[in-house]
Amino acid sequence: MPSGSRATPTATLLAKSKKTAKTLAKTTDLTHAQALERVAEDAGYSCWHELLHACDSANHPHRGKDDLPVDPELPPDFDNTPNEERSTEELDTWWDRPFAQTRADGTLDVRALDGGCWDRATFYGTAATVDEARLLAKAKLAAWQKSRSAPTVCLDRSGIKLMRMPQRPDDNGEVLYVAKDQQDATRWLEAYRIA
Incomplete structure (x- = not known):
């Protein structure tokens, strides 16, 4: 050339x-x-x-520039920082935002800071192309967000609470329902799953 x-x-x-x-x-x-x-x-x-x-x-000119960053510059100690110690700016930039990192063989490791790991980005898998990486990122993030937002049963002195756990380290959990007893909690959970 x-x-x-x-x-x-x-x-x-x-x-x-x-x-x-x-x-x-x-x-x-x-x-x-x-x-x-x-x-x-x-x-x-x-x-x-x-x-x-x-x-x-x-x-793919129709895609946004940063819809899946490839080899982005990450903050120092990105994979060695407890999530609750991250700044609001870092969480705003990286929380639930998948990215890809090129491996030595040219494939892409897909990862996201999503709370799946307490101090690093969660590994979603490896893809051969950017298109495959996008699909993997979308599927894995959607599945994790669904799981993370599902009600959790919590017991304390006031009784049985059905809660949505914090969706980010700087958020609070949300009490969805306070049950009278175990059967009441089970009925509420069944109704929630059906809805």
Whole structure:
């Protein structure tokens, strides 16, 4: 490719680049990550992430820029901070917002700070493409939010309370119902599940 020129970012370019990188990694001393970088540079991009982002943006222009950040810059100690010690700004930016991080082999680990782990982002799984990562993130977050918002039975001196636990570390739980006894709590939970 002539110096200073850049290959048009297409799905075909991305597929060919991945295939070429895999072949390079098998036939040379390069690791797969190094092969991905070389293929991206050969296509006129500064790095693999730039090529990946360019192809995704070109093939899906209707998407918001940040609907699933790929390799975002995270706050210091992001995966070593108890959730209740995070600032409001950090929670506003990252809570329930999935993101993806590129692995050495070019696949994407999908994660989200959602309370599933007490001090780090929850691992949702690994995806081969940004599109797959988006689908994985959407499904996993929806399932977790449904589970997290389900009523929880709490016992204290005042009796049996059915509560929705805090949805963020800086929120309070919500008392949904105070039951007279165990049977009353069971009836309320059954009615809630049906509704």
